[in-house]
Amino acid sequence: MKGGGRHLGGLILPVVLVATIVVFCWEAIIWAGDIHRVLLPRPLEVVRDAWEQRRALLLGCMMTGWAAIAGLTASILLGTTIGIVFSQFRRVRVGFFPYVMFLQTVPIIGIAPLLVTWSGYEFRTVVYVVVIISLFPIINSVTTGLMATEPQLKDLFRLYGAGRIRTLLKLRLPAAVPYMLVGVRTSGGLAVIGAIVGDFFIGFGGQHDGLGTLMLSWLNQQRTASLIAAMFASAVVGLVLYGLVNLIAVTLLKRWNRVFDA
Amino acid sequence: MEGAGNHQCTVRPKGMEVAATGLSVRFADGSVGFENVDLQIDAGQFVGIVGPSGCGKTTLLRVLAGLQSTSSGTLSFNPPGKSQGGQLGFVFQKAALMPWRNAWQNVALPLELTRRTIGEPKTEGGEESGPIVDRYARACDWLREVGLQEADFIKRPDQLSGGMQMRVSIARALVTNPAMLLLDEPFSALDDLLRTRLGMLVQRLWMHEKRTVVMVTHNIQEAVQLSQRVLVMNRGNLEGEVEVDLPYPREGSIARSPKLLHCMEQVSDLLEKAGA
Numbered sequence: 001m002k003g004g005g006r007h008l009g010g011l012i013l014p015v016v017l018v019a020t021i022v023v024f025c026w027e028a029i030i031w032a033g034d035i036h037r038v039l040l041p042r043p044l045e046v047v048r049d050a051w052e053q054r055r056a057l058l059l060g061c062m063m064t065g066w067a068a069i070a071g072l073t074a075s076i077l078l079g080t081t082i083g084i085v086f087s088q089f090r091r092v093r094v095g096f097f098p099y100v101m102f103l104q105t106v107p108i109i110g111i112a113p114l115l116v117t118w119s120g121y122e123f124r125t126v127v128y129v130v131v132i133i134s135l136f137p138i139i140n141s142v143t144t145g146l147m148a149t150e151p152q153l154k155d156l157f158r159l160y161g162a163g164r165i166r167t168l169l170k171l172r173l174p175a176a177v178p179y180m181l182v183g184v185r186t187s188g189g190l191a192v193i194g195a196i197v198g199d200f201f202i203g204f205g206g207q208h209d210g211l212g213t214l215m216l217s218w219l220n221q222q223r224t225a226s227l228i229a230a231m232f233a234s235a236v237v238g239l240v241l242y243g244l245v246n247l248i249a250v251t252l253l254k255r256w257n258r259v260f261d262a
Numbered sequence: 263m264e265g266a267g268n269h270q271c272t273v274r275p276k277g278m279e280v281a282a283t284g285l286s287v288r289f290a291d292g293s294v295g296f297e298n299v300d301l302q303i304d305a306g307q308f309v310g311i312v313g314p315s316g317c318g319k320t321t322l323l324r325v326l327a328g329l330q331s332t333s334s335g336t337l338s339f340n341p342p343g344k345s346q347g348g349q350l351g352f353v354f355q356k357a358a359l360m361p362w363r364n365a366w367q368n369v370a371l372p373l374e375l376t377r378r379t380i381g382e383p384k385t386e387g388g389e390e391s392g393p394i395v396d397r398y399a400r401a402c403d404w405l406r407e408v409g410l411q412e413a414d415f416i417k418r419p420d421q422l423s424g425g426m427q428m429r430v431s432i433a434r435a436l437v438t439n440p441a442m443l444l445l446d447e448p449f450s451a452l453d454d455l456l457r458t459r460l461g462m463l464v465q466r467l468w469m470h471e472k473r474t475v476v477m478v479t480h481n482i483q484e485a486v487q488l489s490q491r492v493l494v495m496n497r498g499n500l501e502g503e504v505e506v507d508l509p510y511p512r513e514g515s516i517a518r519s520p521k522l523l524h525c526m527e528q529v530s531d532l533l534e535k536a537g538a
Contacts, residue, residue: 152358155329159352160375160438170374174362 041225050229056214057233060199063210065237067123068195071130072241075187079135080180083142087172088164093143104136108194112201126198126210133194134187138180145179146172181249188245192238211237277306277474278339278349278441280326285335287321295321295330296498305340305441306472308465310489312482312529318498319478323446326476327352341441348376348438353448357427359419359434365426366415369401369433376438404433408463425456429463436467443468445477449484457481461488462513469510482533486525487512494529496536504528 023043029035030042037045050057082100086093112129119125149172157167199212211234218226280303287295296318303309311319324330325337327350341349351372359368374397405415408429419427428449435443445464449457465488468475479485485492486506494501506525508516516522 150358152354152356153360155324155327155354156352156358156371157375158329159327159350160348160372162375166375170371171360174360177362 038222038224041228045225046228046232049223049225050232053214053226053229056209057211057229060209060211060214060230061233061237063123064126064192064195064199064212064234065241067126067198067210068130068191068237068241071127071194072134072184072187072191072245074127074131075134075138075191076184078131079138079183079187080142082139083146083176083180084168084173086139086143087146088168100136100139103132108133108197112197115198116201121202125202126195129198129201130191130194133197134191137183137186137190139183141179141183141186142176145176148179149175178253181253185242185245185249188241189238192234192241195237196234276441276472277304278341279303279305280337280339280442280474280476282337283335285322285325285337286333287318287325287330288333294318294498295325296495296500299335299500301493301500303474303476306474308468308475308488308490309477310485310492311476311478311495312480312485312492313495313501313533315480317495319495320446322495323444323476323478326350326442327444348372349441351435351438351440351443353428353431353435353443353445355447355450357419357424357431359427359430361419364416364418365405365410365422365430366398366401368419368430369404369437370397372434372438373397373400400437401433404437405430407436407467408433424452425460428452428456428460432460432463432467440473442474442476445475445479447479448477450480457484462511464488465511465513482526482529486522486529487517492525492529494532494536496533499536501536502532504532 026040026043030040041049086097108129111132115125115128115132119128146168153171153175154167157171162170195210196212196215199210199214200216202210202213211230215227215230218230280301282299282301285299285301286297289295299322301322311322313319321330325332329352339349360371363371402412402415406412410426410429410433414422414426419430422430432448448464449460452460461484464475464477477485477488482492486504490506492504492506494503504525506522508519508521508525512522
């Protein structure tokens, strides 16, 4: 955390160097293999398309980003609630956990068409897809965190006659925060994937023009340069969300003594 | 010295009396914690319990704290109504502080948890700030009492040294002004110098307040130097006890006196006779 300015040069230089090498190889492959521009456009074409489509791309990023953030937020609220219930009632946990595992194992591609059928070609459907894909890590981490409370601290609360609710609020929940943040970090990455998959299924012409929607339409028009630009845009959305989650996590964890290796 | 003990408005006899007969603990898996223990602890006594690991001494302490239920026997306290009102303080082997709370907030925790049972002084109009300010003041008094600097009061546990953390833990155990203090191998994770210093701190606090202290340890010297009586346990049985008739404070020459060494030998003999 200290000496950020000094390390910046050391961090940025290798990254820029790698990017330069990649672009150079990219050009070299096209030049050497005489590859058609529909298969692989030149880097400059990608930049040009990205500039031309900047409005659509920016709107798409915002749409997809909003869906991911809304879904992730819903997942955090829902997952924490479920985690609390699971940690407090053993029978509920034993009965429901296999079905929660189902959330984790079912391919999101398999659920998305059903969700579109039920909820329509709308923004909210994308949010549902995000919730389904990002819920499990949060339930899992919150449940684990709530049940991993230090035994001596639990004894301390018993000693002073604290009931279940007070122990939950004053001890178990705060002690579970570092665990929860690990789950949120995993879910943050999944949320962007979920949002783009959701976009894909809603398709063009609906109420929603997310990045996935744009990709689908450009795929049909064989606009490969725009597709590549959209791919980079989705990576940016993922990075921004990841950064946001990490920022919140690090800020929160300053109060906890666990080091969060960002 | 002034301050720490004077916040309590209810007058409570210093020290708790404990009487146990035929006390046994059997765990769910069939193993025995300890068996048929008779125990009488007078109000204000400093009692040490020594024995090898697994002898049941920690289980006995947990029974006294109400954290472990017994399978048979009777156990009574005077004044009655043991744990729920902050009548007991417990210091664990580890400091067991909450990492998200700073030092004074950790110390104030028992006050928050026993708010309803202890009868904290009510402020006019029932303002929420009243009890919080009072809790803060009491926590700080105790932090000073155990030797922390003002600047450390707002430090979180990970910013404090191991010895400091243990001091905070002791302050937390005492903040409700309990009639009995239970210590479960409290300094075993610390180096010798800190161990001696904190032992002296516990001794000073006991001499000042005369509450009942029960300390479990596997360090014979520590037990003999601090306690009036040392109980020897092995394999779930109380094997005997040694009276340590020496004046307090036991530091300097008294800590190295032949009489103290003799008591240590007696405790060792008891342990050896028991086959430990």
